[in-house]
Amino acid sequence: MYTTDLTGKKQAETVAEDPKKLAAFEARVANDEFIEPKDWMPEAYRKTLIRQISQHAHSEIVGMLPEGNWITRAPNLRRKAILIAKVQDEGGHGLYLYSAAETLGISRDEMTEALHAGKAKYSTIFNYPTLTWADIGAIGWLVDGAAIMNQVPLQRTSYGPYARAMVRICKEESFHQRQGYEIMMAMMAGTPDQQRMAQDAMNRWWWPALMMFGPPDDRSPNTEQSLRWRIKRETNDELRQKFVDITTPQAEAIGLKVPDPALKWNAKRGSYDFGEVDWEEFYAVVRGEGPVAKERMQARVNAWEDGAWVRDAARAHAEKRASAKVAAE
């Protein structure tokens, strides 16, 4: 899963950078070179990346909750195994991305604290509830699908560890998307009850999925600099359009209706015209007012606090072992 570009604030950091170093850096980026952890980089670049990669990691972790909600109720053994494996994949992505962010000089504990304190964002999409099994299909197909669309351009992002991570993570997300679509396909080929669940899931997840591409370009303050630094490669609106164009025929192929009365093929543009996202809802969810935002954060905080004694024990044990080793030497 991938995080939406949620930052409403301008890059405020005006650290005075060495103009020569800065020019060399900008030239390397413009030349499509990768910036590596030990290379010089401007402070604003470092901070922007930490924010983006950690948001991405948080999204993977919080994203385990809505899908984890259905593991124990998966309808058969195969679907159960696939779902466990998928949620494990997402957790693994989170772990990998935290490690990638750590190469920029921040610790995982700091990032976790920021999440629990409500200072760090994660993708708005996970603040919606999973009500029926069809939601697991809709998430795999639409949410992982939107994530892939956001992430494929990042395979060429300027920061080496992030770009390389995206190459491998995208492949795994593609597998998830296939599995999600397969769930929807099976349900649409099934009983009227199943079809109703699938359409209902479509109705509830379609718009939040479109919100995953972030605010419209004219309200996205970071777009320009992020594009220059190749932290971003395509604008929010471009990606959103691409998603609608690819997903609509997939929906129609299995008999699902896209819940947008304004959706219409535009032969001149070679694209679908579609309705306006409810931006008021989007900004509310970004502010933390999503339907189950509180529940999600509560679950993360509880897991962290209830597990503190386990982490303490592991640390204490490792220290005992280390000092025993020193004493023996």
Next chain:
Amino acid sequence: MSALHKPPASRRSAMAHAGETSVVKIRAILADIPDPEIPAVSVLDLGIVREVTDDRVVITPTYTGCPATLYIEQAIRRALDANGFMHVRIETALSPPWSTDWISDEGREKLRAYGIAPPPKGAAAASLKNDQRAQCPRCGSLNTVEVSRFGSTPCKALWRCNACVEPFDRFKCH
């Protein structure tokens, strides 16, 4: 086939030859079927194809719960059908159990190039020991440390290189 119906020797060798060429063709088809989660390697590279004859392909799962297995079987079916090998059956065998030692040398090189440290060879017995160092697939350093025994997908662990600080996946010995 009973002795009565045995074809003459000349025809037998022609059939054997046809059998051989179709085995070669089937193997070539399999070499183009990627693993669904790690498409850098093919199902042949991973060593999950146990046997190929002119009328059957025997595959084996990596882990008992691996969700990729069924997709691999479907992909093989599609590819065989598309190339006119509709009559070739796909069978699954559990025994002997798959091991990372079956990943080909070429497969290991592909994994490394893709950014995943390949599993060490002769791994089966050593799989429970943590002490083997992984080599950073990026800079080649052995100054590396395991971050988590489990990563995304059951077959990978997460490591970090202390030299170039790159986090990387390692294909676990199994």
Next chain:
Amino acid sequence: MDALATSALRLGDDSLVLGQRLSEWCGHAPALEIDLSLANCALDLIGQATHFLGLAGELEGKVRDADTLAYRRDVMDFTNCLLVEQQNGDFAHTIARQFLFSNYQELLFAGLTASKHARFAEIAAKAVKEVAYHAKLASDWVVRLGDGTDESRTRMIAALDWMWRFSDELFVMDEVDAALGIDKAALRPAWDRRIDAALAEAALERPSPRRGVMGGRAGHHSEQLGHLLSEMQFLQRSYPGATW
């Protein structure tokens, strides 16, 4: 169901119920690494359950497949041991359960690899490598928690004390096990050695002997199993005949 099919059913039920329990942790574990490790164990167990239940269905006469067996039986027809259905509790309880069970399961599967029943042998040979990981993982945590902080030690002692009474059932032999040709009772000394070795490393005492609680193999379970099943089987029960 004949003895051999029942054997497969027992093996499948043990893995299924424990896999289901472990998967309840998903997203809520004390650390991300732990979350991934528990999910991975759950995945292995569900995979094993699929193989064993599939085999049970075949041996029974090919009427019920693995899913039918998993999703359409009620409590009294489940044959898992009582240990695996115990609730997760805190992390120490989950580890105590895993520690006692995985060490047994590894020994059992290792023995089964030599079984004259080829189908059992090949599933066991495949699964024993996975279960060896589970046993190692659980044993390592017993040591960490036992020899960690005062709190973790107290919790680990309480957890072992809770789970201990369900361990005798693992080694009970009956005619079903005899048909499979595996002597479960004979696994006990090796199991004792493994358990004692880890406990010694953790500076923990073996819980005092007590009367074992049994009944799982005969379908006489704890109150918890019904709740586990009603959650697991909800979709299949609510929408009979639907394909997912």
